[in-house]
Every structure is written in C-alpha cells, then in structure tokens.
Amino acid sequence: MSRLLIPVLLLLSAWVAARGADLPQVEVERLPVPGDAPSDIHLGEPVFLRVTVRLPAGYQAAPPQPVAEQDELVVQPGAVPQGSARPGGGMIQVFSFELIPLELGQVTFSGFKVPWRLDGGGAGESVSGPLALTILATIEDPAAATAADIRGPAVIPVPFRLPGWGFGLLLLVLAAGLWFWWWRRRSRPAVTVVPPAVDPFGGLDPAAWALAALDTLARDDVLARGGTVVFHVRLADILRRYLGGRYNVPTLERTTSELVYDAGAQMERLPGSRSSLRDLLMACDLVKFARRKPLPGVSRELLGRTRTFVEETRPRPPVETAVSGS
Structure with missing residues (x-):
C-alpha cells in the first residue's frame, strides 16, 4: 500500500507545481537613480519601482495595489502602464510607482497584490514578495548637524488679487475725486488777466x-x-x-x-x-x-x-x- 501512495503523492505535487506556474506572477524591481549608489535611499526622496505582471492566457488582472497601508511609506502611481504580448500566449504588463519614505532606518515594504480573474471561471490574487529598504538621512551625519542646517518652512508669496467689491470701491473713489476736482474748478473765481496799460501817446501829452x-x-x-x-x-x-x-x-x-x-x-x-x-x-x-x-x-x-x-x-x-x- 505504501508503494502505491508514494507515486500518487509525487503526481499530486507535480500537478500542483504545474498549476501554480500557470497563475499570474507579480515582480517588483527598484529602478536605479543616476548618480546614486544602489543602496542610497534618503528620507523624503522618491524610490522608483517597476512592477511587472505576467498574465497567462485567459487571465485578466486589475492594477497592482499595496498589500497593506504603511504610515512610514507613501505609494504613488507613476507613468502610464505598458503592455506587451507574452510568448506562448498571455500578456506582460509593466507598471511604475513612486515610494516615498517618511522614517529613517530599516523599512520593509509589504509589496504589491494583483487581483485576477479567469475567463472560464474562478478568481484569485497574486502577491509579490516584500522589499527591504534602508532609509538614510539627508545630512550624512545627523549627530553633526547644527542649527544652520535646519531650514524653516519656505514662505510662498500669495499674489494679490483685488476682490470684486474692491473694483467697485476703486471706481467710487475715482468718481468722487473727479467730482471734487470739477467742483473746485467750478467754484474757483475766474482769474481775469488785465493786460498792462499802453500809452497811445508814447509819454507825450x-x-x-x-x-x-x-x-x-x-x-x-x-x-x-x-x-x-x-x-x-x-x-x-x-x-x-x-x-x-x-x-x-x-x-x-x-x-x-x-x-x-x-x-x-x-x-x-x-x-x-x-x-x-x-x-x-x-x-x-x-x-x-x-x-x-x-x-x-x-x-x-x-x-x-x-x-x-x-x-x-x-x-x-x-x-x-x-x-x-x-
């Protein structure tokens, strides 16, 4: 009896492995930033991720989503996703994300999950592996930081905009000024310029x-x-x-x-x-x-x-x- 059970278990394991290989796969890859070392991740600076979803034939998937919400990380979608045909059937979809760290030290990103649906019936979810990150401070040696390295919040000047009632008040002031100028000009006595007397006789009688x-x-x-x-x-x-x-x-x-x-x-x-x-x-x-x-x-x-x-x-x-x- 034991001799028959061992081949059956082997066949079942092979079937399960073959079935798992046909499920959608999710891969997460960090994109390097020109000029930075592969391990340089600074506080507040974005980390660019590329998420590749491999869909076998007959599968449809939703866009990737974070497995869990994390207070120490902010996840934002990046560029427009791209898709291409997969050899042997199916499709490969590529998504871009930006990961912004908010805490220093060792941070583990939970990864992405991709809900999928099979055309013949059935649904499920594929999950990528977690991503370990080491977040560095912007100042190389935080202990050596001084008050001169601390910058206060930037003051963004707000452009002045005259409200609607302000235009009406401005026109009223201009009209009052014109009326006052006209009233003063009208009430001012006219100055009569008297030409100097000319002696028609040239000083003679x-x-x-x-x-x-x-x-x-x-x-x-x-x-x-x-x-x-x-x-x-x-x-x-x-x-x-x-x-x-x-x-x-x-x-x-x-x-x-x-x-x-x-x-x-x-x-x-x-x-x-x-x-x-x-x-x-x-x-x-x-x-x-x-x-x-x-x-x-x-x-x-x-x-x-x-x-x-x-x-x-x-x-x-x-x-x-x-x-x-x-």
Missing part, C-alpha cells in the same frame, strides 16, 4: 503827440502821390485820437455827430471850437465816404486848420495873478 503826428503827415507828402483818401483818413484818425486823450472820450467808437456832441460839451468855454470840430470831421468824411476829391491846396489848408484847432484846445497852464498889498 495828447496835444504834443497830435502836433508831431500832423508834422509827420505833412512831411510824407501823401497828396503828391495821389493819396487823397489816405491823407484824409490819417488826418481824421489823428484828430479823433487827440480828442480821446484830451477829453477822455471813446472817439474811435463814435460817429461824427456823437463825437461832436460829447467833445463839444466840454468845449463850451472855447467859442467856435465845436463848429470848427464839426467842419474838420465833415470835410474828412466827405473824402472818406463820399469820395470827394478836393484840390491839394484845400487838403493842405485842412491840415493847417486841424493844427490850429489842436493848439487852441490844448490845456493851458493856470494864469498867476499878482496881488499887491495896500
């Missing part, structure tokens, strides 16, 4: 200026060049300006009749001065407006009469009377 202007008109001899109208226009202008300065009358804005009336009222004490003024202005007006053409001798006589009028109406110094005692 009106009579001296008029006599000098008449001498200049005579020397120009406008009549000899046929300028009869120009002669009488200049003569009338000299006479009007003289009256304006002598009697403080706006003569340039007055007609001949108004000028004779306004100036004549101040010449009552000079007999015949009003009629003489009217005759001089009317003679000039007949040439200026009626286009009369008097002879040159008549015009020169009018110039002499104007000179006589100025000399007779110019201010006279007061006469001093001697009072003898009795």
Whole structure:
C-alpha cells in the first residue's frame, strides 16, 4: 500500500507545481537613480519601482495595489502602464510607482497584490514578495548637524488679487475725486488777466503827440502821390485820437455827430471850437465816404486848420495873478 501512495503523492505535487506556474506572477524591481549608489535611499526622496505582471492566457488582472497601508511609506502611481504580448500566449504588463519614505532606518515594504480573474471561471490574487529598504538621512551625519542646517518652512508669496467689491470701491473713489476736482474748478473765481496799460501817446501829452503826428503827415507828402483818401483818413484818425486823450472820450467808437456832441460839451468855454470840430470831421468824411476829391491846396489848408484847432484846445497852464498889498 505504501508503494502505491508514494507515486500518487509525487503526481499530486507535480500537478500542483504545474498549476501554480500557470497563475499570474507579480515582480517588483527598484529602478536605479543616476548618480546614486544602489543602496542610497534618503528620507523624503522618491524610490522608483517597476512592477511587472505576467498574465497567462485567459487571465485578466486589475492594477497592482499595496498589500497593506504603511504610515512610514507613501505609494504613488507613476507613468502610464505598458503592455506587451507574452510568448506562448498571455500578456506582460509593466507598471511604475513612486515610494516615498517618511522614517529613517530599516523599512520593509509589504509589496504589491494583483487581483485576477479567469475567463472560464474562478478568481484569485497574486502577491509579490516584500522589499527591504534602508532609509538614510539627508545630512550624512545627523549627530553633526547644527542649527544652520535646519531650514524653516519656505514662505510662498500669495499674489494679490483685488476682490470684486474692491473694483467697485476703486471706481467710487475715482468718481468722487473727479467730482471734487470739477467742483473746485467750478467754484474757483475766474482769474481775469488785465493786460498792462499802453500809452497811445508814447509819454507825450495828447496835444504834443497830435502836433508831431500832423508834422509827420505833412512831411510824407501823401497828396503828391495821389493819396487823397489816405491823407484824409490819417488826418481824421489823428484828430479823433487827440480828442480821446484830451477829453477822455471813446472817439474811435463814435460817429461824427456823437463825437461832436460829447467833445463839444466840454468845449463850451472855447467859442467856435465845436463848429470848427464839426467842419474838420465833415470835410474828412466827405473824402472818406463820399469820395470827394478836393484840390491839394484845400487838403493842405485842412491840415493847417486841424493844427490850429489842436493848439487852441490844448490845456493851458493856470494864469498867476499878482496881488499887491495896500
């Protein structure tokens, strides 16, 4: 009986081994980092893992998951998984993970588990082996660390953003400023710029200026060049300006009749001065407006009469009377 039991046990063991070889397999491999030694794993720095899942034909598997949650390790998925056909049927899937250690010393990662399902029925789970890690400090000799090696938390400046109500308040302040500027400008009294007074007589008294202007008109001899109208226009202008300065009358804005009336009222004490003024202005007006053409001798006589009028109406110094005692 024992001779029959031994072959049966051998056949059963071979069947179980062959059955196990057909199940999905999970392999975990640490990827080296350029510049680091194979054993260099520092606190807080990621450890890159490659998880290879070998699926026989007819098996479908879920993505790998940590066997157990560990407080000293943080597991994050990495790049997009890749898959390729397996020789003899099935598929090989490759996954990337990042393992971040949070404690120093010896740490054992529990590994990955892969739930799978068979197309013909049945389900199970394949588990990789654990991974032992030695976590080093960032400072080579923690005992030699000083306060200068300790860095406080980095201050990340928060960009200033004006809230929605802030824009409304800003517009209100600008509107109030514009209104205040307009109100001040409107309520401020207007500044009237008064141009400096200009002496039309150049520092002379009106009579001296008029006599000098008449001498200049005579020397120009406008009549000899046929300028009869120009002669009488200049003569009338000299006479009007003289009256304006002598009697403080706006003569340039007055007609001949108004000028004779306004100036004549101040010449009552000079007999015949009003009629003489009217005759001089009317003679000039007949040439200026009626286009009369008097002879040159008549015009020169009018110039002499104007000179006589100025000399007779110019201010006279007061006469001093001697009072003898009795």
